[in-house]
Amino acid sequence: MEHVSLPPLSRVAICGGTHGNEMSGVYLVREMQKQKVDQAGSVSITTVLSNPRAVDACRRYTDTDLNRCFTKGLLSAPITDSTPYELKRAQELNSQLGPKGSKEAVDLLCDVHNTTANMGLCLIFYSIDWITLHIYKYIQSKMTSTPVRVIQLDIPISEAYSLESVGKHGFAIEVGPQPNGVLRADIFNMVKEAVDLTIEWLQGFNSGSTFEGGEVEAYNLVKSVDYPRDPTSNEITAAIHPQLQDNDFKLLRPGDPMFQSFSGEMVEYEGEELYPFFVNECAYYEKKIAFHLAKKITLTFPPISVKKD
C-alpha cells in the first residue's frame, strides 16, 4: 500500500470509569491525575473519569449504560428532567472531548475497560482506522505479559455507540479477566503498559518516524449468542460449559460443548466455525449475551508518517 501522511496527533484523552466498577481504568486515571500527567513531549494528555457517579457507587452505571450513549442521535437528543444521568454525562463528555466528527475533537481517545472474560488485552475499534492498527501492532510487538488482540466492529461511526468514537481516532482497551469491583495488580500493569506504549507511539509519530505498513490478524464480530432460557420465565437454564469457560479466542467448532444445563446436560454448538470472546462476561447477562462470535480476518495497512507543513 502507498505511504500515507497524516496530521500530527497532539491531543490524546485517556478515559477510565466509563463503567464505574471496572477498576483498572478508574485507578489508572486517578493516578495520572495525582501525578499531574498532562503532557508527554509533543502530546498533550487529558485524563477523564467518565462516569463519576457510577464510580462512587461502584456500579457499571446508575441509570443507563454510558457506553451505549455516544451515537449521533443520542448526543443531539434534547435534555429534559427525565433524561438519564448517563445521557447527560455523554453530552458533557462530547463537549469536552469532541464534538464527535468535528475538527475540535481530540486526536485520539483511549477508553480503558475491564472484562470478567479471559480475553487478555484487546483493542476494540470501529470500521478501519490505520492509526489504531499501527498502535496495535506497536503494543503487540512490545508486550509479552499477555496475548494482545484487536477486535473490529463493522459499525458506521455515526452509529458507533461508545466513548472512543468521540475522538478523531479511538479505541477501547479491554483487559481481563478481572471481576467487577476488584483491582488486580497484574491486570493494572497490563493496562498501564498499553497506555504508556500508546503515548510513546504518538510521540514517535509526531517526531517524524515512519511506521512500516503490513498486515495484522483481527477478530471481526459476527454475532452474539444468548443463554438457553425457559420460554415462560425467561430465566437462563444453563451456564457456559466448563470446556468453553476461559477459552476466549479458541476456535469453536460444530459439536463443541457450549452450555451445561443445571441438570447436567450438554448443549453443543451448531453452525460455522467461529471464535468466541467475551465468554461469560458479567455485564452481558442483562444484555442477554452469553458470548460473542467473531471471524478472523486480515487487515492490511499502509506505511504512515506525520504530514509536515
Ligand SMILES: [Zn+2]
Ligand atoms: Zn466496560
